[in-house]
Amino acid sequence: MDSKKIVNMVPKLKISPGLITFGIVIIVIFFTALNSFVIVNAGHRGIVLQLGAVRPVVFTEGLHFKIPFIQDVIPIDVRVQKSQSDQTAASKDLQIVTTTVAVNFHLDPNQANTLYQSVGLSYGERIVDPAIGEAVKAVTAQYTAEELISKRSEVSSKIKETLSSKLATYYMILDEINITEFKFSQEFNNAIEQKQIAEQQALKANLDLQRIEIEAKQKIEQAKAEAESLRLQKQEVTAELVKLREIEAQIKAIEKWDGKLPNVTGGAVPFVDVNNAQ
Known part of the structure; x- marks a missing residue:
């Protein structure tokens, strides 16, 4: 078809x-x-x-x-977000300090449109990260390197207060900040170690000195006690006591004598042999 x-x-x-x-x-x-x-x-x-x-x-x-x-x-x-970065700053005594800072923050839900209008969606790298670095540098410069270690909670509190104020300008709310570690130069760490060794040696020397002083005081007290004992004994010695002691010694000698005269004698007195004379 x-x-x-x-x-x-x-x-x-x-x-x-x-x-x-x-x-x-x-x-x-x-x-x-x-x-x-x-x-x-x-x-x-x-x-x-x-x-x-x-x-x-x-x-x-x-x-x-x-x-x-x-x-x-x-x-x-507008949920809680985290920003963590390594920051380098100078302490009050001009020591280089490196620290790791972790920050939790969130956007103000009622001002999200204003934040978007002024900053956009890149608020993390535009606002948060620079603000963290600036806050760490500003607060670290107020403390010496040793104080950054001994007053860590105070330093963290001040950094949180400073950073919170900066983020609030852009309608962001700081929830928490954590400083994980302070790191110093190797030279500073060696100096700290030597200082600790010196302090330990000084403490040991001080303890040894205290021990020697205590032992010396003990010896002095012991000598004083012995001298006082001798003084008391001398006060108790009298002529009658000396005569009594001589009599007691003679009595003890007579008790020990076996009735025989000695065959030998010395000194200027001539020796007489009693047995041969008899």
């Missing part, structure tokens, strides 16, 4: 202009409806732009109506 005959046998579809117009209207209504509503997710706010200009209204979480093709909604995160 000829192909032309087959084409002629197929009925031709006729689309009226009214049907085309209706279809276009349906499509326009469909896309208009889609563009008339916006959903703001949890933890976010919606910045309303009308023909590129920031509107004073801020959309909260949920479903909102907007003027289609006229208004756009920019979502912005």
Whole structure:
């Protein structure tokens, strides 16, 4: 069968202009409806732009109506965010100090549109990071290197106060700040170590001196006690006591004598052999 005959046998579809117009209207209504509503997710706010200009209204979480093709909604995160960076500063005694600072902050939900209008979405690198560095340098310069270690909580509190004031200017709220570590130069660390060694040696020498002084005082007191004892003994010695002691010694000697005279004697007295004489 000829192909032309087959084409002629197929009925031709006729689309009226009214049907085309209706279809276009349906499509326009469909896309208009889609563009008339916006959903703001949890933890976010919606910045309303009308023909590129920031509107004073801020959309909260949920479903909102907007003027289609006229208004756009920019979502912005208002949850707690973290910024951590390494900062280098100079202490009051001109020691180079390196510290790691971790900051938690969030945007003021009611002023999110003002922040977007003045800063945009790059507020972290434009505002937060420079503010952290400036606050750390300003506060660190008020303390010596040793005070930064011994007064760490006070330093952290002052940095938090300074940084909070700077962020509040741009409608950001500081939640918490953590200074993880202070690092100094190797020369300063060696000097601290030598100082600690010297202090320990001085303390040991002081304790040794105290021990020697105590021992000397003990010896003096002991000598005084012995001298006092001798003095008391001398006061008790009399002529009668000496005579009594001599008599007691003679009595003890007589008690020990076996009745025999000695065969040998010395000195100027001549020796007499009693046995031979008899």
